[in-house]
Each structure stands twice: as C-alpha cells, then as structure tokens.
Amino acid sequence: MLRQLAWRNVRRSITTYRLYFLTLSVAVSLFYLFNSLGDQQQIIDFSQMQLEILANTKQALGVVSIIVTIVLGFLVVYANHFLLQQRKKEFGLYLTLGMGQRQVLKILWLETCYVAGLALLVGIVIGILGTQVMSLITSQLFGAEIITYKFVFSLMTIVKTIMYFVLMFVTVACINAWRFSRYQLRELLVAKQRSQIQEPKQIKAKALGFVVSIGSVAIGYSLIMSADLIMNIIVSGLGACLVLGGTVGSLYTGTTVTLEYFRKRKSSYFHSVNIVVIRQLFYQFHLNIATISIVSLLLFATMTTLALGFSYKDAVEANLQRIAPFDATIVFQNAVEYPDMSAAEALLQADVNLDDFGQYDEINLYRTRVTENDFFAQYQNANSTLQTFFNHGATVNISAVSVSDYNQLMDFQGKTPIQLLDNHVALISNVSDMEGVLAELVKAQTSVSIEGKEYTVQTYAMESIQNENYGRDTVIFVLPDEAISGFEKQQVIANLSLNPATAEQTVIQLQQVQAEFFDNPRFNSETGYFTGITKAEIYQETTGQTTLWLYVGIYIGIVSLVASVTVLAIQQLIEVNQSRERYQALKRIGVTQADIKKMIRYQIGFYFGIPLLLATIHTAITIPLVITNVPDMNFEQLLNPLVFTFVLFVMIYGGYSYMTYTSYCQILKEKNVKGW
Amino acid sequence: MIQCRDIHKAFPIGKETVEILRGINLDVAKGEFVAIVGESGSGKSTFLNVLSGIMPTDQGEMIIADAHLEQMNENELALFRRGHLGFIFQSYNLLPQLSAIENVEMPLIFAGVPKAERRQQAKTMLSKVGLSERFDHLPSELSGGQQQRVAIARALVNNPQVILADEPTGNLDSKTSIEILDLLKQLNRDEGMTFVVVTHSHVVYEYADRLIEMKDGLLVKEEQKGEK
Structure with a gap:
C-alpha cells in the first residue's frame, strides 16, 4: 500500500513533477551522451593523434560529469x-493518522525511486538515440x-550513468530524511503560506542604491574594456566584480524602484490586472533575489560559452x-x-x-642580434603578445631571411x-595580434x-615560413641577400608540397621518418637533428583540442541552461498553491478567466524574461x-553560433516557460479554482 | 479516560513568550461527549493539539487510557495515536489522490491490518456514515458533507477510544452540520467512544454532555448537559 500510495502521489503531482522529471531525463541523457564519446571510435576512423585527443576528451568530460552531477544534485x-x-x-496528516516517521520517509524514498528510475530509463534511451546523432x-x-555505420551502445556508460545518478538520489533521499526529521508534527499540520504582500521599504535608499548599482556596472565594464582581458587580471577581475555586484544590486533595488x-503612474498601475x-x-x-541572480549568471555563462565556443573553434581553425x-x-x-x-643534403645522409x-x-633562417624587446620597446603595452614578452623579461633574438629565399x-x-x-x-x-604593431612600424x-647597419621598415606581411602548431613568429626580418651573408645560420627549413594523389600515404611515411629522427640515434649524433610536422x-591536433573544449562548453552550457530554467519553473509552480486563493478572490470580484490567464502569462513571462534580459545585455557587451581581444575572432564567425544559441x-x-504556463493553469484546474 | 493535570504551554511570539495554556485541569469520562468552546485565541485548538500529543506540553501530566503522553517520544506517540485516537479536522484533510474507501483504510494500513480485513472494515464504516454508494469516489467528487463523513469514518475505523474533533462543522452549511453532529452523537452513543470537540458552533452545544468554556488559556466555565 505504501508503494501504491507513493506511486499515486507521483501521478497526482505529475503536473508539478513533469518539468522536474523532464530536467532529470535531459540531464541523464546529456550525461550518457557525453560520457559515451569514447565509444564512437567503433564507427569513426580516428587517427592515432585523434584517438589520444579523444581519450583526453573522455577524461575531461569525466571530470566535468562529476561537477555536473554535483550541480544537478544541488x-x-x-x-x-x-x-x-x-x-x-500531507505528511503531518500521515503522522497524525498513526504513520511512523520511518513509513513517511519510506513513502518519500519510494517517490524518489519512481521519479528517478523513470528519469534514468527515459534519459538513457534518449541518450542512446542521441549518441547516434x-x-x-x-x-x-x-x-x-x-x-561503418552501426548502432553505438555502451553498457559501461549505462552502468556509469546509473551509478552516478543513484548515488545522487541516495544523497538527496538522505538529505530529505534529515530535513523531515527536523519538522515538528504541529509545524507540519499548520504549514502556513508565506506572507504574500510586503510593502517596499527604504524607497529613497533603494533608489540611490539602484543608481549606484548601475554606475558600478558601467564602471566595471569600462575597467574591463580599458584593461587587456588576458594580461591585466587584477583590473579585469575588479571590473568583473563591480559588474557582478552592480547587477545583483540593481536587481535587488530595481524591484522596489520599478514598483514605485x-x-x-497611476493610469498604468491601475489599468486592467496590472496592479496584481x-x-x-x-x-x-x-x-528570490539570490536565485534569480545566480540564474542570470548561469544564463550569461551559457550564452557566452555557446556563442563564443563555436566562434573560437572557427577562429582557431x-x-x-x-x-x-x-x-x-x-x-x-x-x-x-x-x-x-x-x-635535403642532410636528410639524404640519413637515407x-x-x-x-x-x-x-628550402629557406635559410638566420639569427640577428636585435632583440624583440629592443625592437618593440615603444610598443610594449600594445597587445597581450608583447606584454607577455616584456612582463616575462624574455630577450628573444629576431630571426632573418633573405629576400630571395622569401x-x-x-x-x-x-x-x-x-x-x-636597398x-x-x-x-x-x-x-595575428602583431598586425597592428607592424602596420604602425611601417x-x-x-x-x-x-648588425651595425640602418634599415628602414618598408612593408610587412602576415606569413609563415614553416608549419607551426600555433603562431610563434612575432616578427622575422626580410633583408636584402647581401645583408644576410655575414649572419649566423640557425636552421634550414624545407617546406613540402605533396602530390595530392599520394599525400595521405606520404604523410604517414613522413610521420614514420619523423618518429625515427627521435628513436634512431644515428640521426641525432651523426647527421644532425631534425624536427618536422x-x-x-x-x-x-587543433581540431581535436578545440572540439574537446567545445564539447565541455556545450555540456556545461546546456546543463546550466536546463538547471536554471528548472529552478525558475519550480519557483513558479510552487507559487500556484499560494496564488489559488488570490485567483479565487479575483474571480469573485468579476475578473474573467481570460484576464487571470493573461496575468499568469505576464507573471511567468517577466519572471523568466528578466534573468534572460539581464544575461542577454551582459552577453551583448561581453x-x-x-x-x-582574441586574435582571429571576428563577428562573421558569430552568426551561426548565435543562431544555434x-x-x-x-x-x-x-x-520550459511555455510548459510552466500550461502546468500552472493545469494545477489551478486540478485545485478546483472555481470556473477554471 | 482522559486526565489533564496542570497543563502549561507557551509560544515565543516575537521577542516575547506568550503562555497560551496556563494550567489546565480536566477529566473526561469514558463515553463522554465534551464540547470545548471559546473565542479565537482562547487556547482551545492548542489544548486539543496538546491533548493529542501533536504538541508537547511544557509542564503537567497528560494521561489518556492510563498512558502518560508527556513521557512518550515521537514514535511512541505515533503508535499511541494509531491505537487510541481518531481525528476529525475542520478541513477534512483527506488525501486527494485516494478514493473514499482508501482514505478510510489508511489508519488500518499503518496498524498492519491484512488487506481483505481492512477493506471490509472500511466498507462497514463508510456504510455506517451513509456512504455505501461512494466507496470509489475521489474526495474531489464528493460534497463537503460527504468528505467530512469520510473523515469521520477514517477517524473511527480503527476503533479508537477517543475521538478528537477540531471544528468538525466549520466548513459546512447549517443543514449538513446538523447531519454530521447527529452522526457523531449516534456513533458516540452506539460505539461508546469518548468525544472531545473544539468548536465555535452553538449547534454543537446541544449535542454535548458537557460544555467547557476556555478563556485566556484557562477552563473558566463548565456546564453539565442532558442528552439530546
């Protein structure tokens, strides 16, 4: 009977539970989806390097999953x-009728099991289907x-998903039990609604606080804009704190200011159902100021991560x-x-x-005695690349190539x-960061x-003289051939253009050759030292790493988004019970059902809309x-990610907002609000 | 059946502590129908809560069927309520997800009564309160009076020695109130159960064997009445 009662409780509360259930299912499916990433090597032809990156991705997502589980737990x-x-x-009634505390807890535990079990089942099925996409x-x-295409399915990931979520639900059940044990029976039976009406207090102080908060946001952003995002962490951090504090402050004081x-404006205040x-x-x-602030912050983080994550990947690539x-x-x-x-001669000696x-x-690279610090002395604060040089006190000699080689x-x-x-x-x-400075020098x-001779900077070009994992050549001089002759030769760089028909096979050969350079001592001691890529x-490597971070970003982003919106939905649905009498009273004085529905739409719309608006404003500035500030990122790359976001x-x-609205109306119907 | 000795109860209200019950002494005999009346804030609902063990006393002895409630812990109180007390609330407090018969079965479930037996007992009790045609109806499908009848059946089904009722007719119209009180009195007479009813309603006065008036946390007036 306890099982039956628990099951009925879940079914009865289905309107309240359905968003909670949906969130759990989405969370489970995301958990499965991202943790099953490693299993995709069954059908995708990854290279050795990609497999290593995939392993790292799997590891990173594993760590993120722990954080995600903790967030979901909260x-x-x-x-x-x-x-x-x-x-x-309801629990007070159980106790009054003679049910022991343990039996009540058993009902709670069973309810958790039903909801969690179903969410796990549905989530895993969605996750498995999602894995194919x-x-x-x-x-x-x-x-x-x-x-080859085949149905990807991982028993290990299913077990892992179940383990994580069961652990989470057991913890939640223990917290529920602890909470429940602290309730007094009398407190349960006379559980009162929270006071609904509060008069705004300290209006003038809050108006001042509102102005200060907005000012704080403005100052915070101007500090961040004036500082280099990456280099000047203290100023940027201070700016971010001011923005954060200002936003929370403006939200807190803004409610009173807006109400006032x-x-x-009496005409609009008393118009229709506005007053209510x-x-x-x-x-x-x-x-709920604290929750709304956190939700706004999470939404902001999600928006920027999703929009910039894809753009960053595009930029890097x-x-x-x-x-x-x-x-x-x-x-x-x-x-x-x-x-x-x-x-070529050196390599020939190594067969x-x-x-x-x-x-x-082939291009010969020479070393000059001019250091980057000297050359860029007057530009040391121009950008983060140069600031890094100067802050770290590096004295890198600038390389040179002859114009004919170039x-x-x-x-x-x-x-x-x-x-x-001449x-x-x-x-x-x-x-990329250097382009502005080079243009200035020209x-x-x-x-x-x-080397004792004066040269005037004639032109600049954004070019590479060899393959690199990331742009390292801050500057290289291109000098007349005769000027180079006395310089010390550093390296000889051979750049290859492979026959497209055999390129793939050649790349493998080259990788083997490269591996031998390191494995076989004869290349090192006798013929010289080679590097290559x-x-x-x-x-x-790059696409793998950007994909790794993109996945982590999307994973955290979607979980944050779902968690945020669930919190808002729950707060609204919980509020229905408290609003029931208000709506009944309004109906008695002639407010139509259409008007009440309009009120609910406004209420939910604003409640969901304000945090979204705040997050959007901050995202639009950020x-x-x-x-x-980030090289190679541009607004054109932003279009698709913005559309996706x-x-x-x-x-x-x-x-979720729409479902909250329909659930809200449904609960009112179930609560028998007259005429609903 | 019930013996209360010097019952005190205080609540912190703001920074102050307000004494709601200020030394109540009361004896209720087996099978007696006692009505406790008084104005709002007189302490009658608090007294009923203390009487049922829902709320602990600060001082004094609370003895029901020779058991000292003030000496019991939460679990012992739950067991005691299950075996000896039945409750009727103003707002019925039925579980909306359960049918009428399942609501009545609830106390029997907790008492470990086998399924077939408890179903039979619930049916009998619902028939006694005049709801033999409404076994499978949900509370939302019943009128206020019918819901209170289900609540009464639930309070009586495990054959308690004492029924405690808090404003049992508070949510009902006068005609239905009389029907419910007639039913309570009949059960009191037929089953020999002890009834303690807290109420505002003057109609209840006519059904009670004894009227007790509370004021400022004290029993100030007592009136023995003849049977209706």
Missing part, C-alpha cells in the same frame, strides 16, 4: 526542498570519417591556414655546425630523399613576391639597426569585448 535538493515544503500538511557531429568536428515607478501582476512580481523577485600553410615542414636544426649543408615526397622549397617561398605557394628596396627591411609575422617608417597533424534558448528556455 538542483534536485533544491527542487525537493520546495516539494517537501508544499507537502508538509552525436557520432555524425563528432566525425564532422574532428574532421574524421565514419567507417508604476505606483506613481506588478505586486506579485515585486514579491517574487524580492523573495581559420588561423591554421596561416600557421600551417604547407603540407609538411622538416627543419634541419644543426645549421650552425653544418652551415653549407641544405636540408631520406626529400624528392620522394613531392616538391619542396620570394622563392612565396613563389612556391603561388603568392606575390615583394620588391625590397637599405630597407620587410617584416613578417604569423601572430607607417612610421621606423628605422632599425641590424605535417599539416594533417596540426589540423588533427561578446564584442572578447572578439576584439538562439534556437537552443528558444527550444529549452521557451519550451
């Missing part, structure tokens, strides 16, 4: 706290191909075209000891014939060569003394800030 505890509060009288997305994001504003809606919203916001323009690069590092040897791999071009490399790539004038220097860089016709390796919010946030 959400479930929070939801249960409200549900328990609502049912105090996820495989396509993963292969797309990793740039890998699906070898409407009260002064405004008072009710004032009460709700005032009471777009930058690959600049930092890895060649099919492969092999660098002969012992040019100092063998200044007359080309990379590697560059001609076997395709066409190649032009040959441009020709090799089908690009336009440069015409370098006594002039051209600057090249593959660090514009100012800056002169630089290189293929474009494919860089692409796989995104341009990030885009202008918008659609996701419409689906989840809009869907």
Whole structure:
C-alpha cells in the first residue's frame, strides 16, 4: 500500500513533477551522451593523434560529469526542498493518522525511486538515440570519417550513468530524511503560506542604491574594456566584480524602484490586472533575489560559452591556414655546425630523399642580434603578445631571411613576391595580434639597426615560413641577400608540397621518418637533428583540442541552461498553491478567466524574461569585448553560433516557460479554482 | 479516560513568550461527549493539539487510557495515536489522490491490518456514515458533507477510544452540520467512544454532555448537559 500510495502521489503531482522529471531525463541523457564519446571510435576512423585527443576528451568530460552531477544534485535538493515544503500538511496528516516517521520517509524514498528510475530509463534511451546523432557531429568536428555505420551502445556508460545518478538520489533521499526529521508534527499540520504582500521599504535608499548599482556596472565594464582581458587580471577581475555586484544590486533595488515607478503612474498601475501582476512580481523577485541572480549568471555563462565556443573553434581553425600553410615542414636544426649543408643534403645522409615526397622549397633562417624587446620597446603595452614578452623579461633574438629565399617561398605557394628596396627591411609575422604593431612600424617608417647597419621598415606581411602548431613568429626580418651573408645560420627549413594523389600515404611515411629522427640515434649524433610536422597533424591536433573544449562548453552550457530554467519553473509552480486563493478572490470580484490567464502569462513571462534580459545585455557587451581581444575572432564567425544559441534558448528556455504556463493553469484546474 | 493535570504551554511570539495554556485541569469520562468552546485565541485548538500529543506540553501530566503522553517520544506517540485516537479536522484533510474507501483504510494500513480485513472494515464504516454508494469516489467528487463523513469514518475505523474533533462543522452549511453532529452523537452513543470537540458552533452545544468554556488559556466555565 505504501508503494501504491507513493506511486499515486507521483501521478497526482505529475503536473508539478513533469518539468522536474523532464530536467532529470535531459540531464541523464546529456550525461550518457557525453560520457559515451569514447565509444564512437567503433564507427569513426580516428587517427592515432585523434584517438589520444579523444581519450583526453573522455577524461575531461569525466571530470566535468562529476561537477555536473554535483550541480544537478544541488538542483534536485533544491527542487525537493520546495516539494517537501508544499507537502508538509500531507505528511503531518500521515503522522497524525498513526504513520511512523520511518513509513513517511519510506513513502518519500519510494517517490524518489519512481521519479528517478523513470528519469534514468527515459534519459538513457534518449541518450542512446542521441549518441547516434552525436557520432555524425563528432566525425564532422574532428574532421574524421565514419567507417561503418552501426548502432553505438555502451553498457559501461549505462552502468556509469546509473551509478552516478543513484548515488545522487541516495544523497538527496538522505538529505530529505534529515530535513523531515527536523519538522515538528504541529509545524507540519499548520504549514502556513508565506506572507504574500510586503510593502517596499527604504524607497529613497533603494533608489540611490539602484543608481549606484548601475554606475558600478558601467564602471566595471569600462575597467574591463580599458584593461587587456588576458594580461591585466587584477583590473579585469575588479571590473568583473563591480559588474557582478552592480547587477545583483540593481536587481535587488530595481524591484522596489520599478514598483514605485508604476505606483506613481497611476493610469498604468491601475489599468486592467496590472496592479496584481506588478505586486506579485515585486514579491517574487524580492523573495528570490539570490536565485534569480545566480540564474542570470548561469544564463550569461551559457550564452557566452555557446556563442563564443563555436566562434573560437572557427577562429582557431581559420588561423591554421596561416600557421600551417604547407603540407609538411622538416627543419634541419644543426645549421650552425653544418652551415653549407641544405636540408635535403642532410636528410639524404640519413637515407631520406626529400624528392620522394613531392616538391619542396628550402629557406635559410638566420639569427640577428636585435632583440624583440629592443625592437618593440615603444610598443610594449600594445597587445597581450608583447606584454607577455616584456612582463616575462624574455630577450628573444629576431630571426632573418633573405629576400630571395622569401620570394622563392612565396613563389612556391603561388603568392606575390615583394620588391625590397636597398637599405630597407620587410617584416613578417604569423601572430595575428602583431598586425597592428607592424602596420604602425611601417607607417612610421621606423628605422632599425641590424648588425651595425640602418634599415628602414618598408612593408610587412602576415606569413609563415614553416608549419607551426600555433603562431610563434612575432616578427622575422626580410633583408636584402647581401645583408644576410655575414649572419649566423640557425636552421634550414624545407617546406613540402605533396602530390595530392599520394599525400595521405606520404604523410604517414613522413610521420614514420619523423618518429625515427627521435628513436634512431644515428640521426641525432651523426647527421644532425631534425624536427618536422605535417599539416594533417596540426589540423588533427587543433581540431581535436578545440572540439574537446567545445564539447565541455556545450555540456556545461546546456546543463546550466536546463538547471536554471528548472529552478525558475519550480519557483513558479510552487507559487500556484499560494496564488489559488488570490485567483479565487479575483474571480469573485468579476475578473474573467481570460484576464487571470493573461496575468499568469505576464507573471511567468517577466519572471523568466528578466534573468534572460539581464544575461542577454551582459552577453551583448561581453561578446564584442572578447572578439576584439582574441586574435582571429571576428563577428562573421558569430552568426551561426548565435543562431544555434538562439534556437537552443528558444527550444529549452521557451519550451520550459511555455510548459510552466500550461502546468500552472493545469494545477489551478486540478485545485478546483472555481470556473477554471 | 482522559486526565489533564496542570497543563502549561507557551509560544515565543516575537521577542516575547506568550503562555497560551496556563494550567489546565480536566477529566473526561469514558463515553463522554465534551464540547470545548471559546473565542479565537482562547487556547482551545492548542489544548486539543496538546491533548493529542501533536504538541508537547511544557509542564503537567497528560494521561489518556492510563498512558502518560508527556513521557512518550515521537514514535511512541505515533503508535499511541494509531491505537487510541481518531481525528476529525475542520478541513477534512483527506488525501486527494485516494478514493473514499482508501482514505478510510489508511489508519488500518499503518496498524498492519491484512488487506481483505481492512477493506471490509472500511466498507462497514463508510456504510455506517451513509456512504455505501461512494466507496470509489475521489474526495474531489464528493460534497463537503460527504468528505467530512469520510473523515469521520477514517477517524473511527480503527476503533479508537477517543475521538478528537477540531471544528468538525466549520466548513459546512447549517443543514449538513446538523447531519454530521447527529452522526457523531449516534456513533458516540452506539460505539461508546469518548468525544472531545473544539468548536465555535452553538449547534454543537446541544449535542454535548458537557460544555467547557476556555478563556485566556484557562477552563473558566463548565456546564453539565442532558442528552439530546
């Protein structure tokens, strides 16, 4: 009978429980989906490097899953706290009728089991179905191909999901038991509603507080804008604190100010049902200010993560075209000891014939005595890249290449060569951040003394002279050939263009050669030291890593979004019971059902809308800030992520808001509000 | 059946402690129908809560059927209520998800009565209160008077020695109130149960064997009445 009673309780509260249940199911499915990522290697043709990244991704998502479970645990505890509060009288009745505390707890435990068990079942089924779609997305994001299609299913992930959620629910049940044991029977039986009407207090002080809060937000943002996002952590941090404090403050004081504003505008305050809606919203916001602040913050984090996460991935991958323009690069590092040897000659001594791999071009890299610190002295605060140099006190010597080598490399790539004038220097860089500074140096016709001779900066180009995992060449001088002759040769760089038909096979060969450079001592001691990297390796590594972080971002983002919206929904649905009498009274004095529905729509709309509005405003300020500060990010990349974020919010946030509205009306119907 | 000796109860209200019951002494005999009347705030509902063990006393002895309630812990009180007390509330307090017969079965479930037996007892009790046609109706499908009848059946089903009723006709119209009181009196007479009813209603006065008036936490007036 206790089982029956518990089951009936769940069914009876289905209107209240359905959003809670939906959230749990979504959470379980997301948990399964992201934790089953490793199983996708069954159908996707990952390279060795991608497999390593996949393993790292799996590990990172495992850690994130623990955090997600804790966050969900808090959400479930929070939801249960409200549900328990609502049912105090019912539990009091059980105890009065002679049910022992243990039996009441058993009912609670059974209810948790039913809801959790169903949510687990539904969530895992959705998760398994979602995994099939996820495989396509993963292969797309990793740039890998699906070898064979089969139904991906992981028993281990199911077991892991069940274990995590069962542990979470057991913890919640224990907290429920502890909470319940603290209730007095009398307290349960006479469980009173919270006072609904509160008069706003200290209006002038709050108006002042509101102005100060808005000012604090403005000052906070101006501090963040004036500071470099990455470098000046203290100023940025202070700015962020002011923004955060100001937002919470404005929310807290804003409720009173808004209420007062409407009260002064009597025509709108007393129009239709406004008076009831405004008072009710004032009460709700005032009471739940902490929750609404946290929800706004979570929504903001979700919006920025989703919008910028995809853009960042696009930006990083777009930058690959600049930092890895060649099919492969092999660098002969012992040019100092063998200044007359080309990379091809050196490799031939190690039984590697560059001609076997395709066409190649060699470029000699020399070292000057000019340091970056000297060259950029007057630009040391221009951007984060230079600030890093100066803050870390690095004294990196600037490298140089001859103009003929450089032009040959441009020709090799089908690009336009440069015409370098006598006594002039051209600057090249593959660090996006540097473009502005280089342009300034050209514009100012800056002169630089290189090995005792003065050169005027003639032009600049954003180019790479070899493949790199990330842009490292802050600046390289391109000097007339005759100027180079006395410089010390550092490296000989061979850049390869592979035959497209055999490129894939060649890449594998090259990777083997590269591995041998490190494994076989004869390359090190006798013939010299080589390094090299293929474009494919860089692409796989970069796309893999960006996908990893993107997945982590999406995972946390969606969970935060669902958790936030569930908290708001629960707060609204709990409020129905307290509002029942109010709606009944309104009906008695002639307010129509249509008007009451309108009131509910306004109430829910504003309650969900204000945190969303706050989050949107902050996101709208933050995104341009990030885009202008992070190299290679631009507003064009933002369009698709914004559309995705918008659609996701419409689906989840809009869907939950609408379901909250329909559930609200349904509960009123079930509570027998007259004429409903 | 019931013996109260010097019962005190105080509540903190704001920064002060207000004494609601200020030394109540009361004896109720087996089978007696006692009505406790008084104005709002006189302490009658608090007294009923203390009497049932829902609320602990601060001082004094509370003896029902030779058991000292003030010496029991929560679980012992729950067991005691299950075996000896029946409750009737102003707002019926039926479980909305259960049918009439299931509501009546509830106390028997907690008492461990086998399914078939408890179903039979519930049916008998519902028939006694005139609801033989409404076994499977949900509370929402019943009128106020019918719901209170279900609540009465539930209070009586485990054959308690004492029935405690808090404003049992408070939510009913006058015609239904009289029907309910007739029913309570009949059960009091037929089953020999002891009734303690807290009320505002003057109609109840006519059904009680004894009227007790409470004022400022004290029993101030007592009136023995003839049977209606």
